[in-house]
Amino acid sequence: MKNSLTAVIYLEPDQVSLRILELPKGRVINDVRSGELMVGRGNIANYAQNMEAIVNNLEGFKQLLKDYQVEDVHFYGAIEDLDPVDARYVGDQLEVRTGLKVQWLNNNQLMAQTMGCVVTILPEFKELSKHCLYLLTLGLDSVTLAFFHHGNFEKQWDLDLGGAKISRLVQRLRQTTTNPQEIIQDYINSKLEYIAPELKRKKRTVLLIQNAPVLNHHYISRGEHLAEVPEAPLDKADQELGVRPGSHGAWISSALTDAQRRVNLPNYLVIARTAHLVHPLSIYVTDISMMDGLVNGTINAGAQSQINKMIRTSADDIAQRYGIDMAHQEFVTKFACQFFDQLRPIHRLDNHARLLLEIASKVDDIGNFINQKGHYRHSAYILEANPLIGLSDKDNQIIAEVARYHSAESPTATQAHYRQMDDDIQLTVAKLAAILRLVDALDDSRQQKISAIKLKLTSDQVLKIKATANDDLVLEKWSFSKKSKLFNDVFGIQPVLIERGEN
Structure with a gap:
């Protein structure tokens, strides 16, 4: 019986609830809600002040889970207007006192x-x-x-x-x-x-x-x-x-x-x-x-695919709102994903990181709406102010930072902004920015001269990028020579751009 049951716990500012479900159909076995929690006078999220009531309810939920022999438990919390630092404090207190680790979710x-x-x-x-x-x-x-x-x-x-x-x-x-x-x-x-x-x-x-x-x-x-x-x-x-x-x-x-x-x-x-x-x-x-x-996202295998579609739609919407070059966007997005797929043994990132690279490719140039000079910085703060639906705060930060570093500035130890990032996202930002910067250089003229690309990693740690083009790539090669340094720094591999027909 226990192998066919799962449970979702959801913590909100005004209540905490539990739903036990039978898989695979998702039939509700038990649905329990706490009494009203006191909404805060300052922040709406008043979890610290409601800690005793929350813990008491969670202990009751744990007894129900034990009675039903449920081992697969998903504990989510609405972060609302709670400060991220306070959220970590509250999450740690809940885990210490109940053994349950909360996953905070933002409104998006x-x-x-x-x-x-x-x-x-x-x-x-x-x-x-x-x-x-x-x-x-x-x-x-x-x-x-x-x-x-x-x-x-x-x-x-x-x-x-x-x-x-x-x-x-x-x-x-x-x-x-x-x-x-x-x-x-x-x-x-x-x-x-x-x-x-x-x-x-x-x-x-x-x-x-x-x-x-x-x-x-x-x-x-x-x-x-x-x-x-x-x-x-x-x-x-x-x-x-x-x-x-x-x-x-x-x-x-x-x-x-x-x-x-x-x-x-x-x-x-x-x-x-x-x-x-x-x-x-x-x-x-x-x-x-x-x-x-939350229940649908837990038991429905296709739920994330639907959410990913919303994420892409939101990215396209913000790109159109800020008047980006759609042909350049399509070029960069297409080849950034190709690079990611063919370089998996090198970057070792998962499919979610691929989605973040795809989204960053769609919106990295929105800062041009404000000013072409330093547009990458403008892109970053626009994205910081416009988080995309379906993405965590961490995901939105990664996308903003990849946009920041896709052009001229580099995510290095000498860059103050990069040093201030959390350790767990620094390397992901650097890897995705290195890939995006390389691909962006391949359309520096904004004329989409390249129609196909083949990648080959040689034994001497050189990445040969053979491009099929309908025009000369003089500008692209010049830009590529400048922008390839970050890729070499991050991966220890030297990229080389070769026009088809060259050796």
Whole structure:
């Protein structure tokens, strides 16, 4: 029995939950949730202060796991707004006191898992997203708005409009103003208006709301995962700065707990303003949760492939937004992946590193949007400010740093920025940057002269790169001679560029 069971534990700022599943079908054997945890007054993530309650719940979960003889346990935590250093402290305390090692996930990772689950599990999704669909996922610290077109994910926006965060602002405003709701409405509008030009208002647009337990409880029937909800209360919320008592029905008044009541009005106003901006034909709510996304990612072998597709789409979106040369991007991405595959015995990196190289190849030149001079530095800080969906903070940092070092600066001991990186990513950054820099030199003219490449590593540690070209490679050879030094420094191998027909 124990070999057919797995378990997922999920720690959030307001609760910790456990789900035990029978494999391979994923049938739920047990689903347990803790009582409410106290959300912090400073950071939303209040794990240190809630440590005793969290540990007590985890000890109870461990007893259930023992009763069911479950040995395969996956423990995830939502990092929310927790500082990375504090996250390490909290994670270490949890491991010492419970023996369970938490894997912290940022919002971009959780959203990718959850969106992948919605697409996979919700039978109606294909029809709902046949034209345009916006998925609005409510959170304590932030909300996420994702856009799907013809069933495919296209882009997302992270908005600083979390229900708990706005609720705290309301409490502060009540001490200084008699009408905080009007100010909150303006605050919400200000956060949403900046993305308004990017939103598409189509006649057949659908708005799908996620992570709204009050709406789930009121509208979704047992055994279902989807329900349509009325728009009338939202129309009133948009027409009036205030919401009159009793005008909103289930949207606010049927909150299940005190915590839900505190965050439900801000969530309601965010939903109302979003609906006004996207002008949906219909509005639905789904009870597919973050936990469902984590479970799907654990038991569904194809889940990561779907997430990787979202990652690539996000990279292409940011590349287009910053006006990169698409022909050069395609050239570099294609040959960077070829180099990675054929040089596996040398770099010894895994397929996830290949994905990071592919993404870096797509976005390494976005800094040209700001200035061609030092564009690689501009690329790095744009990427630092725009983390990609589905990737960890560490992955996003690797991509930004590979972009930083793909051109002129080198990741060496004399480079202060490189020295400040964590030890566990320095070598990966250097290896990927060395490969990308080599490939980037092969299209220095931005004319894609090379149509095919063959690699051969000789016994005297020389990498012969034989290129089939439709024009002379004088500029490419000059650039290659400069940019090949990093590859030689990192791998101890001297690359040599040879035009087909040369010896």
